[in-house]
Amino acid sequence: MNRDIYVVVEQVDGVVQKVGIELIGIATKLAADLEQKVVAVLLGDKVKGLADTLIQHGAEKVIYVEDPMLGVYATEPYTKALNAIIEAKNPEIVLYGATSIGRDLAPRVSARVHTGLTADCTKLEIDPETKLLLMTRPAFGGNIMATIICKEHKPQMATVRPGVMQALPKDSSRTGEVEEFKVDFAPEDMNITIREVVKSTHAKVDITESKVLVSGGRGIGSAEYFDVLKELADELGGLVTSSRANVDAGWIGRERQVGQTGKTVRPDLYMACGISGAIQHLAGMEDSEFIIAINKDTHAPIFGVADLGIVGDVHKIIPLVIEKVKAINE
Numbered sequence: 001m002n003r004d005i006y007v008v009v010e011q012v013d014g015v016v017q018k019v020g021i022e023l024i025g026i027a028t029k030l031a032a033d034l035e036q037k038v039v040a041v042l043l044g045d046k047v048k049g050l051a052d053t054l055i056q057h058g059a060e061k062v063i064y065v066e067d068p069m070l071g072v073y074a075t076e077p078y079t080k081a082l083n084a085i086i087e088a089k090n091p092e093i094v095l096y097g098a099t100s101i102g103r104d105l106a107p108r109v110s111a112r113v114h115t116g117l118t119a120d121c122t123k124l125e126i127d128p129e130t131k132l133l134l135m136t137r138p139a140f141g142g143n144i145m146a147t148i149i150c151k152e153h154k155p156q157m158a159t160v161r162p163g164v165m166q167a168l169p170k171d172s173s174r175t176g177e178v179e180e181f182k183v184d185f186a187p188e189d190m191n192i193t194i195r196e197v198v199k200s201t202h203a204k205v206d207i208t209e210s211k212v213l214v215s216g217g218r219g220i221g222s223a224e225y226f227d228v229l230k231e232l233a234d235e236l237g238g239l240v241t242s243s244r245a246n247v248d249a250g251w252i253g254r255e256r257q258v259g260q261t262g263k264t265v266r267p268d269l270y271m272a273c274g275i276s277g278a279i280q281h282l283a284g285m286e287d288s289e290f291i292i293a294i295n296k297d298t299h300a301p302i303f304g305v306a307d308l309g310i311v312g313d314v315h316k317i318i319p320l321v322i323e324k325v326k327a328i329n330e
C-alpha cells in the first residue's frame, strides 16, 4: 500500500529553496483529493531547524536526514538517503523542484527505485476515477501539452520548475510531526571529492519574485532599448525581462528570459513590449495577474492573453507611459 505525497525540499546553505514551498502548496491539493498527507523531506547537515517553516507552509510531517556527508549536494549520498526513505515509507507520489539539484537527483532516484519520472510539469492533478497522478508538461517544442501517467510503478514522480505552482501563505499556528530518519553512510558513499565550492559573484536577479515585469521582445529593435524599459521598470518598482529572441541575440542575460526554456513568472503586472506571443513565451507568463501588450501587429497572438492591448510602435508608446508614471510618482 502506497501512502502520502512526499515533497523533496531543497536547502542550500541552510536556506529553504522557494520551489520546495511551492511544491508543498500543490501537494496539499493532491493530498486532499487522495485523502493522504503531505510529507516534506529535508536532506542536509543540521537541517532540523528548517522543519517548522515547512509545516507552517502546509506540510503535515517533515522527515529529515542529517549527516555531514549531505552538507554540500553530491549525487550519490543524496540518492542513497532518498532511496532509503522511499523504500522504507513507500510514498504514493514524490515531487522535486526542476532545479539543477532536482534535475540531477530525481532521475537517479527514479532509476534506483525503478519507477518513472515526468520532468518540468506545468500542471499536476489527480484523476478522479483512477486516482492516478496526471502529470502535464509541454511536448514537441511546446506545440502540445502532454499528460503523462505512471500506472505500473510507484512512486509516481515529477519535477516542477520554480514559479509554476503557488505556495500557501505561512500560518505560524500550524503544527506537525517531525521525524529523523537515520541513514548509515559509509565513506564509499561519497564517490567524489569536493575540493572547493565557488560561489557566483554575479548579483543574482530573481525575476520570479518581482511583482512588476517590463518585458522586451525583438520588436524593441536594439539591446540599448532595454535601458528605456529599465527606466519604466524602475518607476514601477519592477524588473526588466525578455523573450528568448533577445536573449539568443545576446542583448540581455538568460536569467531574464521568460518562457518554456526560461522562467515561469506570475507577477501582478506583465508588460509585453514588442513580443509576438509565441506559445513558448506564453507558457511562462500567461498566468500573470494583469497583462499589458504593446505590439504594432493587431493580429499578434500576445493580444489573445492580454488584459489591455495597445496597437502601436513601442518606441512611441513607452516614452509616453514613462512620462505618465513619472507624473503619478511625483
Ligand code: FAD
Pocket (backbone or CB within 6 Å): 141, 142, 216, 217, 218, 219, 220, 242, 243, 244, 245, 246, 257, 258, 259, 260, 261, 262, 263, 273, 274, 275, 276, 277, 278, 279, 280, 281, 284, 294, 295, 296, 297, 300, 312, 313, 314, 315
Ligand atoms: P518575434 O516573434 O520576432 O516578435 C516580435 C514582435 O514585435 C512581432 O509581433 C512584431 O509585430 C512586434 N514589433 C516589431 N516592431 C515593433 C515595434 N516597433 N513596436 C511594437 N511592436 C513591434 N521564446 C521565449 O520567449 N521564451 C522561451 O522560453 C522560449 N523557449 C522556446 C523553446 C523552444 C523549444 C522553441 C522551439 C522556441 C522557444 N522560444 C521561446 C522561441 C519562441 O518560439 C519565439 O521565437 C520567441 O518567443 C519570439 O520572440 P519575440 O516575440 O521577441 O520575437
